[in-house]
Structure formats: C-alpha cells, structure tokens
Amino acid sequence: MPAGRNPLKRGCWGALRCYRLEKRAGNRTLAPSRRALGDSADRFEEGRPLSTARPGWDDYYMAIARTVATRSSCVRRRVGALIVVEKAIIATGYNGTPMGVKNCDEGGCPRCASDAPPGAGYDTCVCVHAEQNAIVLAARHGNATNGGILYATLRPCFGCAKESIQAGLRELVYEEPYEYGAGLEEAYRRLIAESGILLRQR
Numbered sequence: 001m002p003a004g005r006n007p008l009k010r011g012c013w014g015a016l017r018c019y020r021l022e023k024r025a026g027n028r029t030l031a032p033s034r035r036a037l038g039d040s041a042d043r044f045e046e047g048r049p050l051s052t053a054r055p056g057w058d059d060y061y062m063a064i065a066r067t068v069a070t071r072s073s074c075v076r077r078r079v080g081a082l083i084v085v086e087k088a089i090i091a092t093g094y095n096g097t098p099m100g101v102k103n104c105d106e107g108g109c110p111r112c113a114s115d116a117p118p119g120a121g122y123d124t125c126v127c128v129h130a131e132q133n134a135i136v137l138a139a140r141h142g143n144a145t146n147g148g149i150l151y152a153t154l155r156p157c158f159g160c161a162k163e164s165i166q167a168g169l170r171e172l173v174y175e176e177p178y179e180y181g182a183g184l185e186e187a188y189r190r191l192i193a194e195s196g197i198l199l200r201q202r
C-alpha cells in the first residue's frame, strides 16, 4: 500500500477525529476545545522562558470554564462556569436539565426545543443555568461560596446575577457578552452597582 494511503498513519486518524469533533460541535457551541488551546496560547506571560511560561489566573480559569461548557447537553447554548475561593476551584457548573430529568438534547426541556426567541419563555425552561449549577452544587457538597469569584463563559443573566450576590460572591468574570433590552439592562446595571459586586469582561 502506498505510504500516503495508510490509514494507520497518525495524521489520517488525527484529521478524522478533528473533523468528527467539529461536526459534532455544529453551530450550537462556542467550540470551547479549540478556543481553550488557541486562545490562551496567545496570552502566556511574555518574557519568560518557554519552559516556565504559563497563563495568568483569568486565562487559566476561563480555559477550564470553556472545557466545563463542553459537558452541556442544552440544544440552545453551551455555557460553563466555576467558582474560585482563595484560588481553589470549589465548584463547576454547566447548563442543562436537573439531575434525574431527561437531558435537554433528549427532549427534557420543551422550551429549549421550541422556537421561543432568546430571552423568552424562561418561566417554563427546565434547564438550570451554568452559574446556578455551580452555586447549587457548591451548596450540595457543603463548600462555602462567600467571598468567591465566579468565572462564566457568558455574561450571567439577571437571575444568576441576583443569586451570585446572594451567594456572597464578590466578583463575576465573563467572556461572551449577552445583550438585554434597554429596560432590563438598566435594572441589571443598577443591581450590580447597588450590591457592590464586581462585574468585568475578561
């Protein structure tokens, strides 16, 4: 067999696997795996020898949050979050239906499967948000969230912002923006300002 057609050559299988991963990711994901590798590679601390180069804290946690997002089964959007207390990750969360309930991509959430526009129909949405899951799973396992920092791949929604404040988190760091209409945006800004929680886009 000519060398170029040998399917066991590493390049062949690598390319096939890449293709499958890309295909499976489709349009409903932020393709976290590629971003996790490529994005942070640009942000390594400059001026250090390669052997000791490493990402800063924000990049480190956000890259992990992107990996967490890949576990989401939501058909709408994949979001990842984690909570850091004294530099240690105490909980992670991704969006999806509650434990014991059929996964979103198996029809567990009729709202996600419907053509409800973004931001509408949340009253009947079964999916738990990534940030909610991180907070709730910390509680479930008895890990204090007070004074922690939440990292999320998407700007936390109004509800998650309220819950973060109430969980005692002092900072919300997010990557992708989320647009609200003028009225809710103003209420969101007021909530953040009045509570004193820090909100910043990485």
Ligand SMILES: [Zn+2]
Binding pocket: 073, 074, 075, 076, 096, 097, 104, 109, 112, 127
């Ligand atoms: Zn969903």
Ligand SMILES: [Zn+2]
Binding pocket: 129, 130, 131, 132, 156, 157, 158, 159, 160, 161
């Ligand atoms: Zn939310």
